[in-house]
Amino acid sequence: MRFVLRLLMMFAVALAVGFGLSYYALTDGRYFGILQSGPWTAWPDAGSPAPNPYTRAHAVRAGTLPLGQAEGLQFTATTDSTGEPLIRSCGYRLDGHTPVATFWTLVAIDAGGRNVARPGTALAMRSRDIARPEDGAIRVHVGTRLMPGNWLELTGRGPFSLVLTLYDTVASSGFGADVDAMPAIVREGCR
Structure with a gap:
């Protein structure tokens, strides 16, 4: 026994x-094959013809249809640059540069993958629609309260993630890629 x-x-x-x-x-x-730069993470093998088993399992578990390697790379952040979780009761500022890409989009989603942008506003921030400082960096404010400049307005309460999708990029190829050049996510204040 x-x-x-x-x-x-x-x-x-x-x-x-x-x-x-x-x-x-x-x-x-x-x-297991992720690319990380500060709070941003990406699975660069997700769009390859033969991804590693962990990448394949992650894509199946998340239920996503990844971009092909020649199409782009998707970075996700669930924390700010200090490691604190992103929550909608706080305001954030994305500051810095992105890797070389033809085009990029920034979207805020909840844990279920639903867009949390305020209805009636832009659902995503696009690279061609933002005003840039003289150094070519990006400065985007994200939050539920009105902020100056480029602003991605959110709605609701609770945690969220930021998804930065780089289209037609060399970020994971190693040819002139500077993946460390990802924007910092700075918490500006909470209610």
Whole structure:
């Protein structure tokens, strides 16, 4: 009887460790093929013809249709540059440069993948629609309260993610790519 209990306990521990590590690999992915720059993460193999098993499993779990490698790369941020989670009761400023891309979009989504931009406003911030400072950097404000300059107005409460999609980019190719040139996400204040 004691042998059977120990055997069952070993199976339970093995299953818990196996499923726990698999869950970690699919949600965090830090050691399994992600590209990270500050708070921004991307799965560069997602659009390749033969992605690694972790990338494939992440895409299936998230239910996304990734861009092909020649089409672009999608970066997601769930925290600001200090590591604090993004919440809609706070205002944020994206400051800095993006890797070279023909075009980019910035969208705010909730945990269910729904766009949280205020109805009646632009659902996404586009690279061609923003005013830039003289140095060519981007400065975009994100939040529920009115802010000066480029502003992505949000609605509701709770956490959100920012998705920056770079189209026709060399960010993951290694040819002249500067992936460290991602905009910082600075918290400006909370209500």
